[in-house]
Every structure is written in structure tokens, then in C-alpha cells.
Amino acid sequence: MEAFQKIHPLEFYRKFLQRSVRPDGRSLNDIRKTSISTGAITTACGSSFVKIGNTSVICGIRSEVGIPSFENTDQQTNIFVNLELGPICSNIYSSTKPSEQAMSLSSKLNSLVKRLDIPKEDFYFDQEGKVLWYLYVDIYCLDYDGNIMDASILALISSLKNVKLPRGIIENTNEYYKDTEQLRSLQINHYLFPLSFSIIEDFILSDPSNQEEQLSTSNLTITLNENFEICLLSYSGIKPISETILQESFEKLKNRIEYLKSLIDSAQEH
Amino acid sequence: MTNTRNDGRLNNQIRAFESEQSLLNKADGSARFTQNKSSVLAAVYGPIEVKNSRKQKILKSLIEVSFTPSVGNTTYLDKEKELLIKNALESIILTTLHPRTQISIIFQVFSDDGSIISCAINAACLALLDAGIEMQGLIGSVTLCYNHDKSIYLDPTAQEEKECKSLSVIAYGSQSSQIIMNKTEGTLSMDLYFKSLPLSKEACDKVISYIKLAVKNRIMGTISTNTTSTTIES
Known part of the structure; x- marks a missing residue:
């Protein structure tokens, strides 16, 4: 049977999918066991570790103090996200230059950060905001078994909720001190709830594994916030998608939102 | 409906199209697609030998897209655009006809005034037709922006893209009414x-019928085609 899986992976999958089950024992809508923990990196100002089945990502946030430039202040962002898919997570990635997939994911994550509506005042180093905190979010994939999008979005939101910034004191205009006794967290007004799907022929698989992603003809990722508003929707693939499938996918994610919310919240309590 | 947009268009009015085909000598196919101040040149080379043999695909041809902005170097944002365009085009090109080959599609932005990804996809469709690459059908793309007051602007300008609440780039094929x-x-x-x-489906149909007209004109001998701006009723 292993040989059959290696030589004809698609035919192998089709035999399973026709019976509405996947080779790893899940049904088409089943999502692998998801776990989130925070605060693993003590030297970072916020961190999280997310595991979806065998996919695991670690996320750390580094903070820097900087003076904002006063040009187009509306467009400025204080959070920069970078996702790294290194050779450690899978043999398809090389260490030399970031893959296209990593770049595209990074840009999606950077746009999602803006959906969190974090007030500007939260980044103030001092009282007036002459000097600001800048946060650099680094997400590393340790083990790649599909659905990196969901894992990295969950890692991003839970590590941002974990951020503790010290109070800043400025003396003599250019001497900066940190008061590590007084820590504060960011005020994050929204949640992000992601769910990805892979479409293999006519079957829609929630939370695809690595092999399922490779066999799939199209991929769909939806991210909603707690008000059921779309934050990110990306669909691309060889086969077109119908409106009804989109609507069904939204329903599947809606059913999962409560669970994800409790998962993100309970990860903060330790 | 009142004209609330800065350039006097209606909410559901797309800018006039303008296109020119076969303007490059060396390329197998090329086209320029212009929507007022947004203008993209697309060149198609292919099917050619795969340059990076590691990327070669045994059962189908490799689609390579490179997108150069009008100013500055390519950033990760342009990479993301490349990937979107590549995914959209892969679904209409019959890649299985030429296994172990490569089809390169190169974009050069002349000027960017919003809806640039849509503009590039439409240019690519014309360029692919010009190069004679076998396709399942035509592809048309449109950008929509949703404003804070729940109104929807079709084919937004750069200014409107900046001010809007959310932005959606969508592509439809001529084969079915499903999203590509x-x-x-x-x-x-x-x-x-x-x-x-x-609404977006209707707009993409308009784009596709324009592409058909442009190809027809090309066969009749005129290289460039243009239309006036049209209003989309859904």
C-alpha cells in the first residue's frame, strides 16, 4: 500500500476521498488538533508557539525604540511581520533566499496586522509619543506539514496579545530608560480566525496536510474577525470556485470561531 | 445616482480601456493594457526551454511571472502580486500541452493609478493571445473597493484604494461563471x-468582450483598440 501511495498519490487519495475519509483518519471537515502556548521565549517581549497537527511554528516579537518620521503618519505601521520558511521545516526550502511562498505569506500577515486596530497611543514610549516602540514579529516554521497560513496567523495574534512593553522614561531629551517594573500590554481590539481549505478534484478538505496541499488544484484561505467580517480572503488555483462552495466554507469557519477564541484566550492565562 | 467619485465617475463605472498588441519585436507576444492612468506592458516568451532545470515539470509547462513596478526595486509586495497573477494565468493556460517547457510572462508597469493587478492580468490575456499560447478560454479581472459608507467603487484609482475599507481583486474566466x-x-x-x-462578474464579462474586440481588430489589421468608459449594471 505504501508503494501505491508513492507511485499514484492522487489515485490513492481518490480511493479514500470517495468514502469521505482521509488517509490520516480524518473526515473531510476535520481539523487537526490545534494547540497554542505563549511566553516560551523569555528574552522576547512576546512570543507564542502554535501546533496544528504536525505543523509547528514559533513566533517571537522583538521591540525597538525609534523616532517616527513625520511624513504621512497615517500610513505608518509600528509592527513588521516576517515569516521564515527555512530548510529546517521541509526539504523543499533552501536557506539561501526566501521562497516566493514565504514572501507572499509575509505580505498577507503584514496586511492582517492592520486589521487589529491597535491604537496609536499604545506604541508611545513616553507620554507624548515623540518616541515610539517598533515591534518586529518573526515567525519561524519548525515543522511543515501543510496549512502554514492558519498556524502563522494564530501565532501572530497570540504573540501580540502576549506582548509586554515596559514604560519608557526620557531624560535630558536623548537619554532613554526603560522601567521594567511597569509593564503594559497592547490593546488589541479584534481577533483573527483563519481557516484554510484545499480542493482536490471536487472534494473540499479543511486544514490540508502537506501532501494534500501538493495534490490540490486550488487553495482557499479565509480569515474572519469576531464580528464575522472578512479580513482576508484569498483564492487561487487551477479550478474555478463557485459561490456556494465559498458560502459553505464560511459556515465551516463560523462554527469554529468559538473554539479558536477560547484557545487564544486560554493560552494567555499561563 | 450622484457622481461622488473624484474623477466624476459613477460608483459602478469602469475606466475606458485602451490596448495595443505586438509592440515588441523579440517577444513571442506582447500587449499593453491601459485604464486611464494605469498602464501595464506584458510580454510573453514561450514555450521555451526551462532555464532553471530544477524547476522543470514533467507533465506540464512551467509558468514564470515577473512583475516590475514603474519605480523602485521589486519588493515582497510585488512578489505577492506575481504569485496572484501566476495563479490566475495558470488556470487558463493549457499547460499540459507542452510538458518540460517554460512560458515566461513579464510585466512592466508604465504608471500605476490603482487596479494594477487587474490591469496586468488583462494585459497578460491579450499578450498570451498575441503569442498564440493555447488557452481554455479568456480571463478578465477587475478590482473593487468597499468604502466605509458601504458603497462599492468599481475599478478604483490609487487614491480610492488608499482611502477604502477593503479591497478585492477578482478574476473570472469566459468558460464558467465561477471565480478563478x-x-x-x-x-x-x-x-x-x-x-x-x-457586479464583479458583469464587469469581468465587459473586460472579456473588450479583449475579444481587440483581438478582432488586430486580425483586421489595427494594432490598437480603445473604448469609452462603461457603466456596469448587475
Whole structure:
């Protein structure tokens, strides 16, 4: 049977999918066991570790103090996200230059950060905001078994909720001190709830594994916030998608939102 | 409906199209697609030998897209655009006809005034037709922006893209009424999203019928084609 899986992976999958089950024992809508923990990196100002089945990502946030430039202040962002898919997570990635997939994911994550509506005042180093905190979010994939999008979005939101910034004191205009006794967290007004799907022929698989992603003809990722508003929707693939499938996918994610919310919240309590 | 947009267009009015084909000598196919101040040149080379043999695909041809902005170096944002365009085009090109080959599609932006991804996809469709690459059908793309007051602007300018609440790039094929590619960013209620789908479908049909007209003109001998701006009723 292993040989059959290696030589004809698609035919192998089709035999399973026709019976509405996947080779790893899940049904088409089943999502692998998801776990989130925070605060693993003590030297970072916020961190999280997310595991979806065998996919695991670690996320750390580094903070820097900087003076904002006063040009187009509306467009400025204080959070920069970078996702790294290194050779450690899978043999398809090389260490030399970031893959296209990593770049595209990074840009999606950077746009999602803006959906969190974090007030500007939260980044103030001092009282007036002459000097600001800048946060650099680094997400590393340790083990790649599909659905990196969901894992990295969950890692991003839970590590941002974990951020503790010290109070800043400025003396003599250019001497900066940190008061590590007084820590504060960011005020994050929204949640992000992601769910990805892979479409293999006519079957829609929630939370695809690595092999399922490779066999799939199209991929769909939806991210909603707690008000059921779309934050990110990306669909691309060889086969077109119908409106009804989109609507069904939204329903599947809606059913999962409560669970994800409790998962993100309970990860903060330790 | 009143004209509330800066350039005097109606909410559901797309800018006039203008296109020119076969303007490059060396390329197998090329086209320029212009929507007022947004203009993209697309060149197609292929099917050619795969340059990076590691990327070669045994059963189908490799699609390579490179997108150069009008100013500055390519950033990760342009990489993301490349990937979106590549995904959209892969679904209409019959890649299985030429295994172990490569089809390169190169974009040069002349000027960017919003809806640039849509503009590039439409240019690519014309360029692919010009190069004679076998396709399943035609592809048309349109950008929509959703504003804070729940109004929807079709084919937004750069200014409108900046001010809007969320932005959606969508592509439809001429074969079916299903979505080929979609990327929606920003907060947007699901109702409004599904309400806007027929509108975008209608707009993409307009783009496709324009592409058909441009190809017809090309065969008759005129290289460039243009239309006036049209209003989309869904």
C-alpha cells in the first residue's frame, strides 16, 4: 500500500476521498488538533508557539525604540511581520533566499496586522509619543506539514496579545530608560480566525496536510474577525470556485470561531 | 445616482480601456493594457526551454511571472502580486500541452493609478493571445473597493484604494461563471461581499468582450483598440 501511495498519490487519495475519509483518519471537515502556548521565549517581549497537527511554528516579537518620521503618519505601521520558511521545516526550502511562498505569506500577515486596530497611543514610549516602540514579529516554521497560513496567523495574534512593553522614561531629551517594573500590554481590539481549505478534484478538505496541499488544484484561505467580517480572503488555483462552495466554507469557519477564541484566550492565562 | 467619485465617475463605472498588441519585436507576444492612468506592458516568451532545470515539470509547462513596478526595486509586495497573477494565468493556460517547457510572462508597469493587478492580468490575456499560447478560454479581472459608507467603487484609482475599507481583486474566466482568482483584504461584511459578486462578474464579462474586440481588430489589421468608459449594471 505504501508503494501505491508513492507511485499514484492522487489515485490513492481518490480511493479514500470517495468514502469521505482521509488517509490520516480524518473526515473531510476535520481539523487537526490545534494547540497554542505563549511566553516560551523569555528574552522576547512576546512570543507564542502554535501546533496544528504536525505543523509547528514559533513566533517571537522583538521591540525597538525609534523616532517616527513625520511624513504621512497615517500610513505608518509600528509592527513588521516576517515569516521564515527555512530548510529546517521541509526539504523543499533552501536557506539561501526566501521562497516566493514565504514572501507572499509575509505580505498577507503584514496586511492582517492592520486589521487589529491597535491604537496609536499604545506604541508611545513616553507620554507624548515623540518616541515610539517598533515591534518586529518573526515567525519561524519548525515543522511543515501543510496549512502554514492558519498556524502563522494564530501565532501572530497570540504573540501580540502576549506582548509586554515596559514604560519608557526620557531624560535630558536623548537619554532613554526603560522601567521594567511597569509593564503594559497592547490593546488589541479584534481577533483573527483563519481557516484554510484545499480542493482536490471536487472534494473540499479543511486544514490540508502537506501532501494534500501538493495534490490540490486550488487553495482557499479565509480569515474572519469576531464580528464575522472578512479580513482576508484569498483564492487561487487551477479550478474555478463557485459561490456556494465559498458560502459553505464560511459556515465551516463560523462554527469554529468559538473554539479558536477560547484557545487564544486560554493560552494567555499561563 | 450622484457622481461622488473624484474623477466624476459613477460608483459602478469602469475606466475606458485602451490596448495595443505586438509592440515588441523579440517577444513571442506582447500587449499593453491601459485604464486611464494605469498602464501595464506584458510580454510573453514561450514555450521555451526551462532555464532553471530544477524547476522543470514533467507533465506540464512551467509558468514564470515577473512583475516590475514603474519605480523602485521589486519588493515582497510585488512578489505577492506575481504569485496572484501566476495563479490566475495558470488556470487558463493549457499547460499540459507542452510538458518540460517554460512560458515566461513579464510585466512592466508604465504608471500605476490603482487596479494594477487587474490591469496586468488583462494585459497578460491579450499578450498570451498575441503569442498564440493555447488557452481554455479568456480571463478578465477587475478590482473593487468597499468604502466605509458601504458603497462599492468599481475599478478604483490609487487614491480610492488608499482611502477604502477593503479591497478585492477578482478574476473570472469566459468558460464558467465561477471565480478563478480572488484576494480580498480589509474588513468587509460577508453580505456585502456576496452582494458584490454579480457586479464583479458583469464587469469581468465587459473586460472579456473588450479583449475579444481587440483581438478582432488586430486580425483586421489595427494594432490598437480603445473604448469609452462603461457603466456596469448587475
